[in-house]
Amino acid sequence: MFAGLSPVWRGIRRLVLFAALSAIAVLAAAPANAEEAGSADGVVLVGVPGLSWGDIDEERTPHLWSLVGGGASGAMSVRTIGSWTCPEAGWVSVGAGARAGGLNARDAACEAQTRIPAPVRGDDGTWTLPWYAELAEANAAYNYGARLGSLADAAREQGSCVAAIGRGGALAAADTEGRIDYYSPDLSDVRDAVETCRIVVVDPGVVVSNARPDTIADPDVNFDDPGRDDTDPGKGEAPDEDVPDSVRQERVRSADEAVGTVLEAIPSTWRSVVAGISDTGYPSRLHPVLYHGRGVETGSLTSPTTGRDGYVQLVDLAPTLLESVGMESPSVMSGRAVEVRADEHQTAAAARERGWDETRAAAEVARVMPGFFTTLAVVGTFAVAAGAWMVLRRARHRGAEALCTAAAAMPLGALAASVPAWWRTEHPQLSLWAVITGVVAVLVALAQWGPLRRRAHPALLVSVPIILYVVVDQVSGSTWPLHTPMGYTAQAGARFAGLGNYAFAAFTAAVVLTIALTPWDRSPWRPDLARFVGPVALSLAAVAITGAPTMGRNVGGTITLVAALIVTCWVLWGRRFSLGLLLGAGAIGVVVIALAGIADYMRPADSQTHLGRFVGSVLSGDAGDVLARKITAAVSTLWHTPLVAVVAVAAVASLLIWRRLGRPRHDAVYAAMTGLLIASAAGFALNDSGITIPAFIAGTGFTLLAVAATPVAPDRSGRPLAASDEPEG
Structure with missing residues (x-):
């Protein structure tokens, strides 16, 4: 009589194991205690x-x-x-x-x-x-x-x-x-x-x-x-x-x-x-x-x-x-x-x-941010619409695909712009846009290049560089994204190190797409095992990067990422999505970040990051004020950023695609779609950046997923290519 429950118990064991491994990955990076300095009179x-x-x-x-x-x-x-x-x-x-x-x-x-x-x-x-x-x-x-x-x-x-x-x-x-x-x-x-x-x-x-x-x-x-x-x-x-x-x-x-x-x-x-x-x-x-x-x-x-x-x-x-x-x-x-x-x-x-x-760098970032986000909103809105158009017609279009790739690559271009110190040039804004445009042009060209296009999926050609950039930056001490509109501005005082909310959103979309679209079953080493080990290993690494006190330090981002990746892996493995799965994934995310926060809180006060300080505010009863302020800030973004247009178009396009085409037949596409949706909803609810989180996820995730879900072209009979050749929406 309990035979029917065995898949459920196996799933619960996997979720518990994922939570334990995620917590270990986050806690492994706790910094050493600081020495006390002498005092003066x-x-x-x-x-x-x-x-x-x-x-x-x-x-x-x-x-x-x-x-x-x-x-x-x-x-x-x-x-x-x-x-x-x-x-x-x-x-x-x-x-x-x-x-x-x-x-x-x-x-x-x-x-x-x-x-x-x-x-x-x-x-x-x-x-x-x-x-x-x-x-x-x-x-x-x-x-x-x-x-x-x-x-x-x-x-x-x-x-x-x-x-x-x-x-x-x-x-x-x-x-x-x-x-x-x-x-x-x-x-x-x-x-x-x-x-x-x-x-x-x-x-x-x-x-x-x-x-x-x-x-x-x-x-x-x-x-x-x-x-x-x-x-x-x-x-x-x-x-x-x-x-x-x-x-x-x-x-x-x-x-x-x-x-x-x-x-x-x-x-x-x-x-x-x-x-x-x-x-x-x-x-x-x-x-x-x-x-x-x-x-x-x-x-x-x-x-x-x-x-x-x-x-x-x-x-x-x-x-x-x-x-x-x-x-x-x-x-x-x-x-x-x-x-x-x-x-x-x-x-x-x-x-x-x-x-x-x-001082000059922080001031220049503040000057370019309004124009950057307006441009990103315009490009992202048209790219999401172009991606939806390709999915509905069930065939790729070179121009629409290039626009989707360009919109998805803009966040990486803006992140990379801080490496050459653009603010020191004679024309800072021109230099910034030159770097962004250069990075976007290179990624679009690679995604459109025939030999590479036949060997790697265009969506992965953008997602993997985003992941690599964030990983290298965080492991090396988070030195790059300070002076960039995609990172954090020092004069704003919100975040100086770790993984900023904008970069986190692009990183999350890239990780979800990479896990879902990588052909794990083509691995030369135990394909049946690789389809489980590969997604779990990449998920654990991404969680550690996002939540570790010495790296990402992103509280809401860690909960969001854990929930989104659990759902993505679960659906990718052919399991059924349910409300219980969603609640369990969210609870595991809370446990992971709570363990990391408690470990940080146990260190001396002068050595704690904001993870440990937040735990302290919970214990002192002040966390309510913090959460109320963040909720107010998140809600206010609904009418204070042009990026809301990207989310609005993505929401309408998703509903239209679902009504006309129904559930994607390919598990990889369905897993990516579900993971991006969970990440968008949780990111909006758990980050004070509010609507900008789903906006960046849509600008990177929706556009690349649209490319992935659409065959290159119909065959001579007019039918889309087989799912074994291209993921089909």
């Missing part, structure tokens, strides 16, 4: 809103120049809430150690958030910020989980305090109730502040900007809407800070003099941090952070939140201040203490040039 932070790498000059800013040459430095993303950060939000985020927003409106010239009110002194001599409760309430609505005043609370709990000089410093030094342990508006009191508290935050009252009053934006625009597309330049841009301006230069000199005053007032046993803690208008830029003093070696800075040498985030400043004096950071802080990559041969000129190059 105290630390001072000097925040200069708007300070750019381009402002630092040996003659004009001698104090800043000496810090660059005598300590460690890095490029800092000041991203908090929205695509650019004004001074008020920057100071508040320093005090929270997490992304926070200001109380005043955020305009394109940051005029409102530059005018920070002074704290009030009570009859008992204590300083407070009377509006602090309103500020905390506003941040609670942002759902970023920021606990304002965490820096001051942590210092007080560990036997010290945070002193503030200047109005911005007061925002950063206030505790959760808006109280300040020590406050003075005058730089001459820095020495007194040093004697009072081990952590001092200084606002010298200088905003480095050449913005003018007429640059403020339309007051009817809600800049603080988290779902708004902040790449739209039509908001009233502030002047470009690259433009020489006597007013800006005078402000930079004032900032440098203030830094010199502070450095003279602190003991030699202290450390100093000088940072451009915010933008001063739209668009955002990377800003310098300079770390100097006792125990700090010359070199570059990095942080566990970025996982990339030379880059840190604004939220890392508070943990760094605490770590500098031997204090622990509270778990509510999303930032982590910076780490120094020592380089005794580093010069100030070399460090400045590196920081300026990183």
Whole structure:
């Protein structure tokens, strides 16, 4: 009576084995624990809103120049809430150690958030910020989980305090109730502040900007809407800070003099941090952070939140201040203490040039992204329509096939564009498009070339290079996709290392197609075994690349990929697709990423990636805010990206093909179709990039699958080629 259940039990055993092997593959890459650095007697932070790498000059800013040459430095993303950060939000985020927003409106010239009110002194001599409760309430609505005043609370709990000089410093030094342990508006009191508290935050009252009053934006625009597309330049841009301006230069000199005053007032046993803690208008830029003093070696800075040498985030400043004096950071802080990559041969000129190059690259990526995604949407939409047309007529067309191949190859072209450093050329955008076009042209030519076309499936000629690129990049340290519209932009501060969501989507489509369309049964070694071992091995490798803490680090992507690959393999092996299979595959994906996250969480806090930090947010009860924010961001993409057109056309085309042709007769085509569908739906639900995930999967997966599902041409009788020659839809 149990004979009929044996296939089910065999399937369950395979699913469990897949989950175990996937978890082992992900956990195998856990990095070693980091060593703790020595501490100083105290630390001072000097925040200069708007300070750019381009402002630092040996003659004009001698104090800043000496810090660059005598300590460690890095490029800092000041991203908090929205695509650019004004001074008020920057100071508040320093005090929270997490992304926070200001109380005043955020305009394109940051005029409102530059005018920070002074704290009030009570009859008992204590300083407070009377509006602090309103500020905390506003941040609670942002759902970023920021606990304002965490820096001051942590210092007080560990036997010290945070002193503030200047109005911005007061925002950063206030505790959760808006109280300040020590406050003075005058730089001459820095020495007194040093004697009072081990952590001092200084606002010298200088905003480095050449913005003018007429640059403020339309007051009817809600800049603080988290779902708004902040790449739209039509908001009233502030002047470009690259433009020489006597007013800006005078402000930079004032900032440098203030830094010199502070450095003279602190003991030699202290450390100093000088940072451009915010933008001063739209668009955002990377800003310098300079770390100097006792125990700090010359070199570059990095942080566990970025996982990339030379880059840190604004939220890392508070943990760094605490770590500098031997204090622990509270778990509510999303930032982590910076780490120094020592380089005794580093010069100030070399460090400045590196920081300026990183700033320039991030700015150029931001400029090209709107045009890139618009072009990708147009090409992808026509390619999906062309692919559907071929499937419905049951015969390939050279032009339509070339268009499908070109659309599928565009993501790889954009990923590869970062290798030749296109942003350093005289015409950056032209150079970027030259690389993209070159890669696309090569892949289209290979797919159309007769000898190669007869030996390899055209869909695999695009899918396999995508897989190889991602694998090589992730194994080698994820060094390529930072400065590309397909990767992640440093100034956005969302992701600096690992597998970005756009690249993940193209990678997923390529893996699903490769597993489904590879002729495993033609293997010279045990074809009956190869059709099982090959897909499983490729699946495990893809999951490890996507989810390992030292490689992909993509939480939602790992769950998505595991579910999609289980379904793909199951259907490829001739099994029946069901709702139970889908739920089981999703559960296994959750288990895999949970095990990887727990292993990451068990390591020291300063060594954790965002996988471990997310587990910490689950345990602390803050995960709800994170998930709510990501869901809001995902839903907002439905009306904020042109790529939604690709998904709409792909959905209509799929329904039309299904109604006219029904279920594909070839298991490979059906397996690929099912896997791509699951990946699209789960990717939309589990990634804050939202609709862009299914858009990239459709642009790469649907187009190549359409080529795979369509015979080259009808035979003389008018019937399509046999399934043994070409997969048939």
